[in-house]
Amino acid sequence: MMVIEETQVADELLPVEALTAQLRMGSGFDEADLQEPVLRAFLRAALAAIEARTGKALLIRSFLWTLHGWRDPEGAVLPLAPVQSVTELALIDRNGAAQVIAPERYRLEVDSIAPRLRPQGATLPSIPEGGAAELRFSAGFAASFDALPPDLAQAVLLLAAHYYEYRDETALSQGCMPFGVTSLIARYRPLRMGFTS
Known part of the structure; x- marks a missing residue:
């Protein structure tokens, strides 16, 4: 079995401005153009991580x-x-x-x-x-980020901000998801039914 994403999320659908506000970054500086590709990359990573944890596609x-x-x-x-x-x-x-x-x-x-x-x-x-x-x-849940369920949208922003703030931290190589993110996505995760021996 193999699943291939045939169309990717377009750059203009990524909530760069919302992430900038979440990070309390200034605006109007010369470096703003340099930060946008970095923020988009962390937003894509956050979307992918949440989709992997939930088994749900967020953006259609x-x-x-x-x-x-x-x-x-x-x-x-x-x-x-x-x-x-x-x-x-x-x-x-x-x-x-x-x-x-x-x-x-x-x-x-x-x-x-x-x-x-x-x-x-x-x-x-x-x-x-x-x-x-x-x-x-x-x-997918929605065609645009603003139309996502609010808890999933907030989870994406929190996780992208986490990735941005800890981008130089090599001790996190095993990967981690902040408690706030796991709480927000908990109801979307698949239920595991079964017995342990």
Whole structure:
């Protein structure tokens, strides 16, 4: 299984001004142009870290999911949420030839935690032996940062500010997420069900 981000978050969607305010940075100085790329990089890193921890796409963009077998042919759980739409399902044979499946043969079951690709019939189309299924979909909470749920937007700003303030700290090489950030994203994290022995 592999998930590829086909479209990236555009620079103009990153809340550089909000992060500048969060950091209480001055404005109007010659260095402002030098800081913007640095702030954008930390915002991208914060978005990626929060998406990895929650299994959620924050800003809407397109993804490609490639898999070599259905875990459950009656419904495949997509690797990210919330999914806005499925744009294409294609079956690829072992020689690389693609067959696009008609959208009437499957549907998206919307769910904020575990969206599923469901068949319109009994099962999803069979993946060819030695081949793969490629599913293109768009996922994310909002098209703009301002439209994100406020707790997720605040978590991104806090984490980006943390990365900026500790950018020279090599003792944090194992990675850490401040308590305030983990508290804000806690309700978005996937639940782990099971028993320990």
